[in-house]
Amino acid sequence: MIRVESLTKVFRRPRTFPGPLGALRTLVTRRYDERVAVDDVSFEIPEGEVVGYLGPNGAGKSTTVKMLTGILTPTSGLVEVGGRVPWRDRSANARSVGVVFGQRSQLWWDLPLIESLRLVGALYDVPAAHFTGSLRRMCDLLGLDDFLDTPVRQLSLGQRMRGDLAAAMLYDPPILYLDEPTVGLDVLAKQAVREFIVDTNRAGRTTVVLTTHDLADVEALCRRIILIDKGRVLYDGGIDALVTAYAPPRRLVVHLADDETRTFDIAGGASVPELIGRVAAENTIRDLSIEEPDLESVIKQIYAESTR
Amino acid sequence: MIRPLAGMARVGLRFQLAYRSDVIMTVLALIAQVFLLRMVWTSVYGGAGQARGLTLEALLAYLSLANLQAFATTPIIPLIAHFRIRTGMVFFDLSRPTGYLPQMAAFQAGHTLGGLLMLAPAVPVVLLVGTITPTAQPLGYAATLTLGYVISVMMSLLICVIGFWTLETGAISLLYRLISQFFAGTMVPLSFFPGALGVLAEALPFKYMGYVPAAIYVGHLSGGQVVQAMIVEVSWIAGLAVLLWAVWRRAHRRVVINGG
Amino acid sequence: MAEIARALRLYWVLQRATMRGALQYRLNTVISVVTGAVYQGSGFAFVWVVMHTFPSMGGWSLREIAFLYGLRLTAHALCMLPLSSLIGLEWLVREGELDRVLLRPLNPLVQVMTKRMGMGQVGDLLTGVVLLIVAAPPWNLAMIGFCVPAVVGGALVEASFHLSLSSLSLRMLDTRALRGFLDDVFSKFGSYPMSVFGGVTQWVLTFVLPVAFVAYMPASVLLDKTGSLNVPALVAYGSPLLGVALFALAYRVWERQLRHYQSSGT
Numbered sequence: 001m002i003r004v005e006s007l008t009k010v011f012r013r014p015r016t017f018p019g020p021l022g023a024l025r026t027l028v029t030r031r032y033d034e035r036v037a038v039d040d041v042s043f044e045i046p047e048g049e050v051v052g053y054l055g056p057n058g059a060g061k062s063t064t065v066k067m068l069t070g071i072l073t074p075t076s077g078l079v080e081v082g083g084r085v086p087w088r089d090r091s092a093n094a095r096s097v098g099v100v101f102g103q104r105s106q107l108w109w110d111l112p113l114i115e116s117l118r119l120v121g122a123l124y125d126v127p128a129a130h131f132t133g134s135l136r137r138m139c140d141l142l143g144l145d146d147f148l149d150t151p152v153r154q155l156s157l158g159q160r161m162r163g164d165l166a167a168a169m170l171y172d173p174p175i176l177y178l179d180e181p182t183v184g185l186d187v188l189a190k191q192a193v194r195e196f197i198v199d200t201n202r203a204g205r206t207t208v209v210l211t212t213h214d215l216a217d218v219e220a221l222c223r224r225i226i227l228i229d230k231g232r233v234l235y236d237g238g239i240d241a242l243v244t245a246y247a248p249p250r251r252l253v254v255h256l257a258d259d260e261t262r263t264f265d266i267a268g269g270a271s272v273p274e275l276i277g278r279v280a281a282e283n284t285i286r287d288l289s290i291e292e293p294d295l296e297s298v299i300k301q302i303y304a305e306s307t308r
Numbered sequence: 309m310i311r312p313l314a315g316m317a318r319v320g321l322r323f324q325l326a327y328r329s330d331v332i333m334t335v336l337a338l339i340a341q342v343f344l345l346r347m348v349w350t351s352v353y354g355g356a357g358q359a360r361g362l363t364l365e366a367l368l369a370y371l372s373l374a375n376l377q378a379f380a381t382t383p384i385i386p387l388i389a390h391f392r393i394r395t396g397m398v399f400f401d402l403s404r405p406t407g408y409l410p411q412m413a414a415f416q417a418g419h420t421l422g423g424l425l426m427l428a429p430a431v432p433v434v435l436l437v438g439t440i441t442p443t444a445q446p447l448g449y450a451a452t453l454t455l456g457y458v459i460s461v462m463m464s465l466l467i468c469v470i471g472f473w474t475l476e477t478g479a480i481s482l483l484y485r486l487i488s489q490f491f492a493g494t495m496v497p498l499s500f501f502p503g504a505l506g507v508l509a510e511a512l513p514f515k516y517m518g519y520v521p522a523a524i525y526v527g528h529l530s531g532g533q534v535v536q537a538m539i540v541e542v543s544w545i546a547g548l549a550v551l552l553w554a555v556w557r558r559a560h561r562r563v564v565i566n567g568g
Numbered sequence: 569m570a571e572i573a574r575a576l577r578l579y580w581v582l583q584r585a586t587m588r589g590a591l592q593y594r595l596n597t598v599i600s601v602v603t604g605a606v607y608q609g610s611g612f613a614f615v616w617v618v619m620h621t622f623p624s625m626g627g628w629s630l631r632e633i634a635f636l637y638g639l640r641l642t643a644h645a646l647c648m649l650p651l652s653s654l655i656g657l658e659w660l661v662r663e664g665e666l667d668r669v670l671l672r673p674l675n676p677l678v679q680v681m682t683k684r685m686g687m688g689q690v691g692d693l694l695t696g697v698v699l700l701i702v703a704a705p706p707w708n709l710a711m712i713g714f715c716v717p718a719v720v721g722g723a724l725v726e727a728s729f730h731l732s733l734s735s736l737s738l739r740m741l742d743t744r745a746l747r748g749f750l751d752d753v754f755s756k757f758g759s760y761p762m763s764v765f766g767g768v769t770q771w772v773l774t775f776v777l778p779v780a781f782v783a784y785m786p787a788s789v790l791l792d793k794t795g796s797l798n799v800p801a802l803v804a805y806g807s808p809l810l811g812v813a814l815f816a817l818a819y820r821v822w823e824r825q826l827r828h829y830q831s832s833g834t
């Protein structure tokens with residue numbers, strides 16, 4: 001469904017100069033500031049898969065999504081989405097993708113939510129009968145009925161995000177790009193968003209590319225993740241495989257009597273009771289626990305290694 | 309008492325200088341405006357030596373001056389106040405020990421100073437386009453202009469205070485700017501205003517920001533007229549001060565009620 | 569063809585939605601319209617006051633200048649009513665709104681045009697149409713047949729400058745101040761008979777910055793004053809075509825800049 005080969009994006013802008021005539025100099029300068037945001041990225045995503053696209057701040061996630069949607073033209077490399085090159089065929093590509101940017105809404109700020117949805121329907125040429133059915137389904141899935149007639153500027157963040165999801169899926173696109181869809185939401189709202197994603201994926205075989213900093217989202221939704229940093233792919237594969245491959249040691253956390261906390265790595269094959277015995281012999285233990293490796297600790301470790 | 313006000317004036321100055329790349333274009337627009345006026349008036353005068361007691365040379369000098377004055381003294385504080393009331397930042401202003409109105413006035417003074425600095429490179433061009441020669445009444449010019457500036461600031465303060473009721477001074481201050489510039493005579497000296505319009509323009513205080521000082525500079529007004537103008541200006545200032553004080557007291561009470 | 573019809577229909581749907589949004593702020597709407605009308609009115613009041621003393625300006629009477637003024641103002645409003653959103657294009661780029669525009673299956677310019685509703689321009693239009701009607705010479709069919717394309721052509725001349733300069737902000741060059749200045753020059757110098765300026769200025773305003781083509785030349789045709797033009801009468805009759813040509817060029821510039829769009833960092 002999505003094919004990316006050696007994708008690279010270099011942002012290049014004329015150097016800006018300070019001072020009253022700076023604007024003029026900026027206009028004629030031949031000096032550029034360059035920044036490689038995406039660097040030789042390749043991957044393929046088959047139809048119906050939900051993929052987590054992860055990486056620390058500034059890794060190049062949003063830039064990749066913008067190239068997948070045709071907003072940005074790649075500096076080099078190849079993108080094919082459903083057999084089309086998005087930036088060359090932007091309008092046709094637009095009809096087959098839904099996009100949610102968690103940071104900003106596509107809804108009309110001053111109008112009731114229902115009107116925004118109607119406008120989106122008109123923009124994507126959704127036939128009236130089909131629109132009614134789609135709207136009904138969205139309302140049921142996302143519980144929009146309570147605030148359909150409220151102006152968008154009066155919606156809470158969670159309500160607005162549900163409206164945005166509805167707007168992105170109203171015309172049944174086979175591909176859904178979600179860039180931080182749960183940012184700033186409370187637990188319940190996050191849950192609603194996740195359920196919606198699972199539902200659309202299951203019901204319509206929608207392919208989903210999800211960008212997020214919340215690893216709980218990833219654990220709930222994706223079986224595969226692509227991990228990037230500084231524009232380069234660090235890992236591409238299943239979550240389970242990742243955790244086993246990196247398998248950071250389990251750790252013994254000990255709370256001592258004098259309110260001190262110490263942690264011990266449990267080396268592979270080592271006996272835990274023996275370790276506890278050794279620690280207990282030298283200290284007075286008040287409490288203890290064992291930390292299993294989880295996705296977060298794995299990712300933390302990978303980020304840390306990649307900056308080194 | 310003085311130090312915070314000086315601080316506010318510095319903020320006003322910096323505010324003006326921060327937009328200097330825009331200001332280059334605004335100064336160009338000013339030069340274009342003076343150039344346009346010169347063309348239009350030269351054309352309509354044709355061969356006529358004088359009209360309404362003004363020679364073409366005096367008129368052109370008058371127009372250049374009036375436009376420079378209007379540019380440098382454009383009130384900014386209604387826009388600032390609008391922004392600060394909208395965002396609630398006005399409560400910081402109100403909580404300072406140096407009253408709200410002196411702070412705003414200081415801001416405007418700093419802004420005007422910035423305007424004068426920025427204007428400096430444009431002055432020779434405008435003077436050249438407008439052919440201005442030294443005046444015979446420098447004192448009268450300076451005095452009426454200064455008093456006129458005080459009137460202008462007080463009127464702007466009035467608009468700022470009205471903002472506490474309407475919560476919206478952006479469009480009002482734009483309207484004010486248009487009307488005040490027209491009646492200040494920046495495009496036509498008041499002596500050309502016909503009938504009722506002329507009576508109205510003479511009665512309104514806007515003429516002290518443009519017409520009166522500029523006309524004194526070119527000698528169109530002189531002697532007793534200068535003294536008379538200054539007396540009326542001082543009376544306006546006194547009247548506006550009373551009005552401002554009365555309106556401010558009501559506005560302040562309103563703010564306190566809103567806050568509580 | 570079907571694509572153009574669809575774009576026009578969607579333009580109307582989206583613009584109406586924006587208008588409904590803007591009309592919720594009623595006081596603001598009224599003040600904006602009034603300010604627009606007063607701004608243009610005060611410009612004409614200047615002409616009126618001057619011509620109270622001097623009955624002729626560059627060989628034109630007050631009534632003739634009022635007609636010229638109305639023609640220019642109507643063209644200006646016709647240009648800026650749909651394009652007022654371009655004033656905020658820098659902001660749309662910075663806030664990432666343009667990303668969304670590019671994600672939808674409709675011409676990006678059409679979408680950008682509907683982002684705002686220019687209420688001040690409604691005031692311009694009112695003043696312009698009133699002047700045009702009050703000061704017009706007795707109409708006949710041929711005049712109407714020329715007047716309509718003339719107003720559209722004038723609007724397109726102005727629009728092409730706005731569009732081509734605005735499109736530079738797709739590459740993060742802020743041209744707002746420059747556009748403001750040009751707008752000022754078009755409004756101020758376009759509303760007078762060029763014979764007032766004469767010589768070099770008239771030449772510049774005809775051939776370098778084609779202000780004369782917006783209203784002066786069409787008005788000369790409609791008022792039967794082509795004899796005093798600095799170009800052959802035929803050029804004046806063809807003046808509406810310039811707008812079409814310039815706008816086609818400006819649209820090319822816009823598309824080109826759009827291809828180089830870099831989005832914003834957020």
Ligand SMILES: Nc1ncnc2c1ncn2[C@@H]1O[C@H](COP(=O)(O)OP(=O)(O)OP(=O)(O)O)[C@@H](O)[C@H]1O
Pocket residue numbers: 011012035036037055056057058059060061062063064830831832833834
């Ligand atoms: N329009 C732009 N112009 C210049 N540089 C840009 C632009 N957009 C992004 N960048 C730079 O490219 C890099 C990647 O940015 P991107 O927005 O893709 O990161 P991200 O992975 O989405 O980060 P975050 O998690 O913070 O959203 C950053 O260093 C950023 O500063």
Ligand SMILES: [Mg+2]
Pocket residue numbers: 061062063179834
């Ligand atoms: Mg991002």
